Amino acid sequence: MANHPISIESAGGEYMEAVLVVSWAAKPGDRVKAGDLIVTVETAKAATEVEASHDGWLTRIDFAEGQEAPVGAVLGLISDTEEMATEPIASQPDPVSAAGTSGLENAFAAPVAASTPRATDDRIIASPLARRIARQAGIDLAGVTGTGPNGRIKQRDVARALDPHPAPARPKGLSSTSGAAGIMATGSRLIPIVLLHGFGADKSAWRQVLPLLGKDIETLALDLPGHGSSTDQPADSIEQLAYWVSDKLEAEGIEHVHLVGHSLGGATALALTSLGRVAVQSVTLLAPAGLGPEINGSFITGLTRSETPDALERWLTLMLGENAALPQGYAAAVIRQIEKIGNRGALEALVGRLFAHDTQAFDMVPALKALSVPTRIIWGRSDRVIPASHAARAPDFAAVHLLPGVGHVPQMEAPALTARLIMETVRSTG
Amino acid sequence: MALMRYAEALNAALREEMAADPSVFLFGEDIGRYGGVFKVTKGLMEEFGESRVRDTPISEQAMTAMAVTAAMTGTRPVLEIMYADFIPLSLDALVNQASIYNYIWDGKVKMPFVLRTQGGGGSGAGAQHSKALDSMLAHIPGIKVVAPSTPADAKGMLKAAIRDDQPVVFLEHKLLYNVRGEVPDGDIIVPLGKAATLREGKDVSLFATSKMVVEAVKAADLLQADGISAEVIDLRSLRPLDVNAIVTSISKTHHAVVVNEGWRFCGYAAELSATIMDFAFDELDAPVARVTLPDMPIPYSEPLEIAMLPNADKIRAAALATLK
Numbered sequence: 001m002a003n004h005p006i007s008i009e010s011a012g013g014e015y016m017e018a019v020l021v022v023s024w025a026a027k028p029g030d031r032v033k034a035g036d037l038i039v040t041v042e043t044a045k046a047a048t049e050v051e052a053s054h055d056g057w058l059t060r061i062d063f064a065e066g067q068e069a070p071v072g073a074v075l076g077l078i079s080d081t082e083e084m085a086t087e088p089i090a091s092q093p094d095p096v097s098a099a100g101t102s103g104l105e106n107a108f109a110a111p112v113a114a115s116t117p118r119a120t121d122d123r124i125i126a127s128p129l130a131r132r133i134a135r136q137a138g139i140d141l142a143g144v145t146g147t148g149p150n151g152r153i154k155q156r157d158v159a160r161a162l163d164p165h166p167a168p169a170r171p172k173g174l175s176s177t178s179g180a181a182g183i184m185a186t187g188s189r190l191i192p193i194v195l196l197h198g199f200g201a202d203k204s205a206w207r208q209v210l211p212l213l214g215k216d217i218e219t220l221a222l223d224l225p226g227h228g229s230s231t232d233q234p235a236d237s238i239e240q241l242a243y244w245v246s247d248k249l250e251a252e253g254i255e256h257v258h259l260v261g262h263s264l265g266g267a268t269a270l271a272l273t274s275l276g277r278v279a280v281q282s283v284t285l286l287a288p289a290g291l292g293p294e295i296n297g298s299f300i301t302g303l304t305r306s307e308t309p310d311a312l313e314r315w316l317t318l319m320l321g322e323n324a325a326l327p328q329g330y331a332a333a334v335i336r337q338i339e340k341i342g343n344r345g346a347l348e349a350l351v352g353r354l355f356a357h358d359t360q361a362f363d364m365v366p367a368l369k370a371l372s373v374p375t376r377i378i379w380g381r382s383d384r385v386i387p388a389s390h391a392a393r394a395p396d397f398a399a400v401h402l403l404p405g406v407g408h409v410p411q412m413e414a415p416a417l418t419a420r421l422i423m424e425t426v427r428s429t430g
Numbered sequence: 431m432a433l434m435r436y437a438e439a440l441n442a443a444l445r446e447e448m449a450a451d452p453s454v455f456l457f458g459e460d461i462g463r464y465g466g467v468f469k470v471t472k473g474l475m476e477e478f479g480e481s482r483v484r485d486t487p488i489s490e491q492a493m494t495a496m497a498v499t500a501a502m503t504g505t506r507p508v509l510e511i512m513y514a515d516f517i518p519l520s521l522d523a524l525v526n527q528a529s530i531y532n533y534i535w536d537g538k539v540k541m542p543f544v545l546r547t548q549g550g551g552g553s554g555a556g557a558q559h560s561k562a563l564d565s566m567l568a569h570i571p572g573i574k575v576v577a578p579s580t581p582a583d584a585k586g587m588l589k590a591a592i593r594d595d596q597p598v599v600f601l602e603h604k605l606l607y608n609v610r611g612e613v614p615d616g617d618i619i620v621p622l623g624k625a626a627t628l629r630e631g632k633d634v635s636l637f638a639t640s641k642m643v644v645e646a647v648k649a650a651d652l653l654q655a656d657g658i659s660a661e662v663i664d665l666r667s668l669r670p671l672d673v674n675a676i677v678t679s680i681s682k683t684h685h686a687v688v689v690n691e692g693w694r695f696c697g698y699a700a701e702l703s704a705t706i707m708d709f710a711f712d713e714l715d716a717p718v719a720r721v722t723l724p725d726m727p728i729p730y731s732e733p734l735e736i737a738m739l740p741n742a743d744k745i746r747a748a749a750l751a752t753l754k
Contacts, residue, residue, distance in 0.1 A: 127684075127714060127715040127716055128711045128712045128713070128714045128715075129684050129712065129713055129714055129715040130715065131712075132712040132713075148716065148754060149754050152716075154715050154716065155684060155715045325674075325677070325678075325681075327678065327681065327682070328674070328675070328678035328679075
């Protein structure tokens with residue numbers, strides 16, 4: 001049921017504070033038509049006739065004839081349906097006396113009924129978090145049903161709209177189910193989504209995205225050599241990384257894959273498609289490396305050389321869009337991981353080979369252009385590690401999504417949208 | 431590590447700081463010969479003598495002005511105000527002297543004093559001996575206000591407060607003095623302005639200080655039985671406030687309950703709520719819930735007093751409401 005408030009804005013001049021309700025032309029329950037005279041009010045200058053703004057029923061009168069109403073106040077309601085509105089709001093508490101200026105009676109006064117459902121307009125009531133997630137995922141909240149108090153749309157409602165058939169029990173973090181060689185697998189469908197993380201990261205980079213992917217699909221998040229729990233030495237080149245991944249997939253008996261790669265993992269995914277050892281069904285790239293020469297070299301060296309969480313945090317923050325903050329403890333966890341593996345030297349050597357002199361020493365554009373499967377590229381417009389302008393080198397057949405306010409890690413900064421786009425790529429293969 | 435009561439941990443902090451720094455001295459009502467009504471200063475007059483542990487007459491106004499001038503002239507006084515209810519008598523020295531000299535004399539004057547006091551209800555002490563007036567104190571720029579909840583923090587933060595060159599109001603709670611806890615041995619300092627995560631959770635964040643932390647932890651246990659995972663953040667310091675810890679927790683749970691034993695209107699819970707909206711609005715999935723004392727004096731009747739005070743049940747109810 002939609003309601004349309006009857007009000008008179010700045011009646012009779014800007015210095016007016018109130019109008020006098022002279023007469024109502026309809027009584028509650030009456031059918032009204034847009035343009036009908038509905039109420040006459042007296043302003044400083046003259047009597048003013050207020051017309052019905054919509055077809056419907058006059059369901060409520062808040063200011064009776066002879067009463068003064070503040071300018072801007074709701075005088076009454078027109079509803080789309082005949083159902084009568086309940087509580088009139090004529091007796092709104094005076095906010096000054098409700099503030100408890102003095103006296104015991106104020107101390108015991110019931111709080112202002114701010115939780116009364118706002119039936120007076122069509123404003124969507126949603127939590128700030130729900131609004132943010134919907135904005136990032138490109139969802140119109142008008143189509144989402146709220147299950148919170150007063151029908152407020154909460155995070156869970158947006159999550160349901162994003163994935164109407166959630167699995168009853170999603171994996172709780174990756175480490176608990178990690179298998180041999182840092183391979184994480186969930187789900188049961190035949191062709192898995194293989195996710196390749198970026199330089200210096202590990203498979204936990206997909207922690208936010210994995211639970212949002214469809215329940216009926218298998219996912220494999222790999223730890224690239226020299227990263228995470230993978231004890232293998234870092235590779236010498238992108239091709240070697242690709243060979244390593246294809247070996248792992250072969251060992252798992254996997255012949256068909258959907259590839260998702262972030263940054264260095266994106267370049268690796270493209271190299272993997274050129275090898276021809278696995279049948280790639282679709283490719284989703286997040287801020288992939290290899291599409292242009294520029295890269296933020298100080299970020300890469302800062303990442304490998306920082307020895308304290310505080311120092312590392314300064315560099316890691318560059319992964320995110322402006323004004324974004326890392327989760328607490330994130331930098332400390334990364335440092336612990338690096339120290340546990342003892343691969344700092346190996347990572348520095350890899351940097352020397354792949355990213356010397358602030359330059360990406362490899363070109364993946366030919367591999368990208370040679371693709372014959374559904375291809376999607378996701379890039380944060382505020383990427384401070386690899387410029388989003390590299391997305392312009394994408395071939396015409398690739399879908400390109402440039403996300404405002406997002407930095408180098410869409411999977412962390414906009415997980416819902418990233419998951420949705422991955423699934424759209426996967427499903428587009430039929 | 432040693433098992434200690436909260437009052438004993440404070441006593442140890444005072445003893446260690448007095449032994450380490452001869453400019454540290456104590457004064458207050460009944461703190462010397464009697465050892466303090468809550469026994470925090472027990473044995474210190476015997477150990478350090480009457481010139482460093484001084485009994486004073488009842489005059490909070492004079493005592494606080496004395497702390498200000500003693501601090502300005504090169505000592506590190508630790509003043510005890512027996513009941514926080516009488517802090518209003520100290521306010522002129524705090525608002526018009528201690529908090530501003532640093533600014534108006536261009537940083538040339540240090541103000542290294544600690545005002546220890548205890549507040550809070552739950553002991554049937556009536557309207558004039560049960561209040562938590564931390565909001566009033568945290569309102570003053572230029573003064574640090576801290577309120578530890580555990581014996582370990584009581585010791586580490588009191589030592590930090592004594593060494594701080596700014597005035598520090600150190601809030602204790604009459605119902606915490608007998609709480610036992612492990613206290614690390616040696617010269618352990620807990621920095622002022624850092625919150626502590628006492629319980630990790632993913633559904634809702636409970637923010638509290640002092641005795642309310644104990645209630646929040648109990649509430650987290652109750653919520654666990656409800657199938658809800660509550661994170662408990664002991665803010666420890668009201669000012670400076672660890673905003674990062676608050677934002678980090680809310681970014682995880684998206685639901686916040688702020689707890690303060692003081693009055694609701696213009697209270698510290700309102701400040702926390704506004705801070706959350708300033709820094710984490712887009713993380714909120716529900717309005718911030720406040721659990722506070724109602725805006726009334728605390729009654730002498732103990733059943734009525736207990737009914738008024740914030741407690742674990744009320745925190746649990748607020749958490750459940752935000753999760754609806």
